[in-house]
Amino acid sequence: MKMKKVLMVGLSLMCMAGVLAGCGNSSGSSDGNYEIGILQFANHGSLDNCREGFLQGLKEEGIEEGKNLTVTYKNSGSDMATDNQIASSFASKDYDLICAIATPSAQSAYNATKDKDTPVVYTAVTSPKLAGFVDDNNKNVGNITGTSDLILADEQLKLIKDMMPDVKNVGILYSTSEVNSQSGIEAYENAASKYGITIVTQGISSSADIPMATDSLLKKVDCITNLTDNTVVSNLPTILDKANKAKIPVFGSEVEQIKNGCIACVGIDYVKLGNQTGKMAAKILKGEATAKDMEFETFNAGEIVINTKVASDLGITIPDSVQSSASQTFDSVASEE
Known part of the structure; x- marks a missing residue:
């Protein structure tokens, strides 16, 4: 056979x-x-x-x-x-x-x-x-x-600091059932003090928790940064809608999130x-x-990706140094096209 x-x-x-x-x-x-x-x-x-x-x-x-x-x-x-x-x-x-x-x-x-x-x-x-x-x-x-x-936390926090010099509190939404998110949070917490940043986390147990958890987190932070958390990324439109209304930028973890409305990332291809x-x-x-x-x-060859439309909508000026080092730049949001 x-x-x-x-x-x-x-x-x-x-x-x-x-x-x-x-x-x-x-x-x-x-x-x-x-x-x-x-x-x-x-x-x-x-x-x-x-x-x-x-x-x-x-x-x-x-x-x-x-x-x-x-x-x-x-x-x-x-x-x-x-x-x-x-x-x-x-x-x-x-x-x-x-x-x-x-x-x-x-x-x-x-x-x-x-x-x-x-x-x-x-x-x-x-x-x-x-x-x-x-x-x-x-x-x-x-x-x-x-x-x-593995999340490039140090590089991501540097990008956030370059774009938001006065940033103090960076929020992370994560699923408590995903061990990959636990390691991502640990990486961010280990790198945060270097940039004078405090990591504020908000756990969820399911997609149903996303709206309330997002509202709660947005009250405590200057911006949100995403992990590669599957539950969170699957609910990105809800998170972005709430964050945009609050004028709080959301930094992504890879290029698709930037296409869909996150402001920037040092992400994995x-x-x-x-x-x-x-x-x-x-x-x-x-x-x-x-x-x-x-x-x-x-795979640790992270690339800077930015969305100039999102930055403009949020009133954030992207430094020339960031724009010149970006491997990809988007000037629109995929969901709005």
Whole structure:
């Protein structure tokens, strides 16, 4: 019987539907054909970009959808119970590789395959250690590896200080159930004193908490900065609407948030992050490497992105030094076009 290879890609930060059956192992396919499943935790642009980059990375390594690759997507809609069910469904098949993109889906996929020999590849996981994927020495704790999107807190706070010299209190909304947000907050708190800034946090347990939590936070801060928190990013329009009315700027964590109305960020390019992950997955699928022996990789080449329309609407002047160093500049808001 021809062996099937299925790569589960857990996208925390978007996809379509479908579950694939199959059987296989962690070495390369005997006939060079692969089946890939993509599990996504939430619907937002960061994760869409991650998925796009992931497939690009595979293609660049000779694994291309429609040729030697079949792809099926699943989206849990930011619901952990659904996420776990999808992961369990995928894990019940003898898939060759599970790539989990974003922390919640990565944890679901990892937990679902602990008793199997299925390798797991993750991406958009802020802290592999807090997520439980590596030990204190950053060694993989199982047949799992991937890429991290650790927040560039120091660089982001410098950007905020450059644009708002009098800033004192920077707010962060976060989901108490997402361990990736805990590591992001820690990074901000460690860097804050360097800039004379106090980090003010506001936790939420679900999307329903966003309106009230945002109102509460806006009363205490000079601006808000986003993490890569999936629940928060999925509710960005609500947050921006309230912040704009209060004339409080919201700094994003990646380019899609700037397109959609955040003022600026030193952020990660999630297409590039996904691409990096795809190349790692290709090595595993081809049998050139094993997940358990492949160290996780970080992506720390942050880029400044600004939105001049948002700055103008809020009455904030972007310094020439920031404008000249920006890799991308937007002069409109996508949702208003």
